Amino acid sequence: MKLAVISCIHGNYEALNAVLSDIDTHRADQIYCLGDLAGYGPHPNAVVELVRSLDIPTCQGCWDEDIVEGLNACECSYPSQLAEKRGHLAHEWTNRAIHPEVRKYLATLPMTLRQDNLCFVHGSPNSQHEYLLPSMDGFAALERVLSAEADVLFCGHTHVPYLRELDNGTLSVKVQQPGQGETQHQFTAPLKRIVNAGSVGEPRHGRPNATYVLYDTDSAQVTLREVPYDYAKTCAAIIEQGLPPIFAWRLARGMEFAERADDPGHVCER
Amino acid sequence: MPHFIAISGPSGSGKTTWISQFLKDQSTPQFYVCPGLGEISMDLARIGYRFPWVQVVAEAQLRAVLADLPDQATVYFEWGFHLDLGSPFLAGLGCERVAVLPPDLTESDWHTWADRVVAGNAVAAPANGHLPEVWCTPLTGQVFDPPSLEVLLLEVTGGAYGQVCRLKGIFELPNGRAFYVDFVEGLPGMEYTELNLPPWLAGRPSRFSGIEVTGWGLEQQAIAQTLLDSGLSDAALSQYHQHF
Numbered sequence: 451m452k453l454a455v456i457s458c459i460h461g462n463y464e465a466l467n468a469v470l471s472d473i474d475t476h477r478a479d480q481i482y483c484l485g486d487l488a489g490y491g492p493h494p495n496a497v498v499e500l501v502r503s504l505d506i507p508t509c510q511g512c513w514d515e516d517i518v519e520g521l522n523a524c525e526c527s528y529p530s531q532l533a534e535k536r537g538h539l540a541h542e543w544t545n546r547a548i549h550p551e552v553r554k555y556l557a558t559l560p561m562t563l564r565q566d567n568l569c570f571v572h573g574s575p576n577s578q579h580e581y582l583l584p585s586m587d588g589f590a591a592l593e594r595v596l597s598a599e600a601d602v603l604f605c606g607h608t609h610v611p612y613l614r615e616l617d618n619g620t621l622s623v624k625v626q627q628p629g630q631g632e633t634q635h636q637f638t639a640p641l642k643r644i645v646n647a648g649s650v651g652e653p654r655h656g657r658p659n660a661t662y663v664l665y666d667t668d669s670a671q672v673t674l675r676e677v678p679y680d681y682a683k684t685c686a687a688i689i690e691q692g693l694p695p696i697f698a699w700r701l702a703r704g705m706e707f708a709e710r711a712d713d714p715g716h717v718c719e720r
Numbered sequence: 721m722p723h724f725i726a727i728s729g730p731s732g733s734g735k736t737t738w739i740s741q742f743l744k745d746q747s748t749p750q751f752y753v754c755p756g757l758g759e760i761s762m763d764l765a766r767i768g769y770r771f772p773w774v775q776v777v778a779e780a781q782l783r784a785v786l787a788d789l790p791d792q793a794t795v796y797f798e799w800g801f802h803l804d805l806g807s808p809f810l811a812g813l814g815c816e817r818v819a820v821l822p823p824d825l826t827e828s829d830w831h832t833w834a835d836r837v838v839a840g841n842a843v844a845a846p847a848n849g850h851l852p853e854v855w856c857t858p859l860t861g862q863v864f865d866p867p868s869l870e871v872l873l874l875e876v877t878g879g880a881y882g883q884v885c886r887l888k889g890i891f892e893l894p895n896g897r898a899f900y901v902d903f904v905e906g907l908p909g910m911e912y913t914e915l916n917l918p919p920w921l922a923g924r925p926s927r928f929s930g931i932e933v934t935g936w937g938l939e940q941q942a943i944a945q946t947l948l949d950s951g952l953s954d955a956a957l958s959q960y961h962q963h964f
Contacts, residue, residue: 530867531956535949695942699880
């Protein structure tokens with residue numbers, strides 16, 4: 451069975467359309483979406499309507515949560531004061547633009563989706579806001595996959611796609627209880643994988659192209675896809691809709707930056 | 721008799737660098753003048769910070785200073801690309817005229833004007849009639865959030881607010897240090913130089929800082945807003961200062 455995993459669309463309807471066309475040509479049997487349908491981009495309602503119309507199982511992203519529950523920042527939310535101010539502008543705009551039924555739909559999205567030995571989350575199994583960076587400590591990364599009780603953990607949120615394989619996962623645990631001697635336990639975890647789907651609508655890999663992932667459940671093959679699209683249309687819509695023009699400039703250069711992704715040791719406290 | 725030297729050339733060709741090699745000499749009184757930008761001159765401030773023994777002369781004081789120069793004085797006039805080479809003021813001083821020019825520039829008004837030509841940086845000389853505009857603003861008292869400043873510089877020099885061929889700035893950071901930042905289109909990277917100044921860790925700095933951007937179609941208001949958005953609040957600054 452061939453799966454397509456998409457994430458972080460951020461109101462970019464043009465990019466979503468291009469990715470769905472690419473998925474069609476690869477004849478995926480099922481699409482999963484890892485959230486962040488809204489935020490920054492000019493077409494949050496249209497994106498949600500399209501995802502809903504195609505019955506794509508979707509988990510809740512951090513931006514979706516913020517639109518439902520309001521801003522509730524942990525320090526990991528923004529890499530700079532400037533990014534924070536711009537993020538707040540985007541949040542206020544989206545909050546005004548979003549239709550009530552779309553907000554209701556975003557509130558119903560689950561944190562986690564599952565299919566057999568696969569788990570789908572936006573950030574990490576702990577939180578939509580936590581980053582699973584490729585540079586994250588191996589033990590912490592393995593702990594996240596084990597806590598999801600999966601062999602393959604699909605995530606987004608960083609906007610940079612990657613595949614990380616966690617093999618030789620041997621864990622040693624020492625337990626000492628009052629009045630008893632110390633006991634040591636060893637666990638060996640089979641190969642685990644983290645697959646980051648990147649971002650459809652707000653790439654951060656230095657090019658404007660959308661990214662997503664194809665996964666073959668029979669061969670376990672992961673294919674990172676990069677899809678060109680007419681980003682100039684989205685840029686024009688950003689400006690027409692009254693969003694900050696700098697969003698368009700950065701989108702055209704694959705320079706999304708509005709959330710932190712440079713501290714692999716940080717544990718989100720939301 | 722005082723010695724007057726006027727130095728001109730395109731933006732980024734290396735005029736200030738050429739002058740700086742002589743300003744290290746403290747044996748005779750030296751004066752530095754950089755007309756055209758009033759009190760908001762990055763070059764004036766940078767030379768003042770780097771060579772405290774050099775008397776930097778603001779335009780408002782120029783007449784008085786010139787009237788009372790010691791005989792051994794050397795006065796360097798940095799004559800920006802936007803100033804008239806045929807200025808009667810310069811002609812009246814009897815200056816030695818030096819042009820700092822890109823090596824591949826073989827014919828220009830600077831060649832006609834100069835007594836001697838010095839090879840400078842390989843920057844593009846502006847085509848006739850397409851001189852860039854210069855926008856500058858003081859930032860004195862403003863202390864920047866470092867990651868925001870990094871983003872701002874990347875965006876401004878990358879063309880987010882118009883085509884930029886040159887950026888010079890003096891920026892204060894929350895650790896009390898001040899940096900000179902220099903970008904020249906066509907030269908690799910951006911130069912960051914820490915200024916040799918005492919750390920400012922009590923309140924907002926009252927010493928000069930500012931930014932000067934040269935280019936075409938500059939969106940001045942957007943740059944100004946981004947600068948404002950990148951500055952630290954009093955509360956954030958106080959928190960930093962407690963830490964340092």
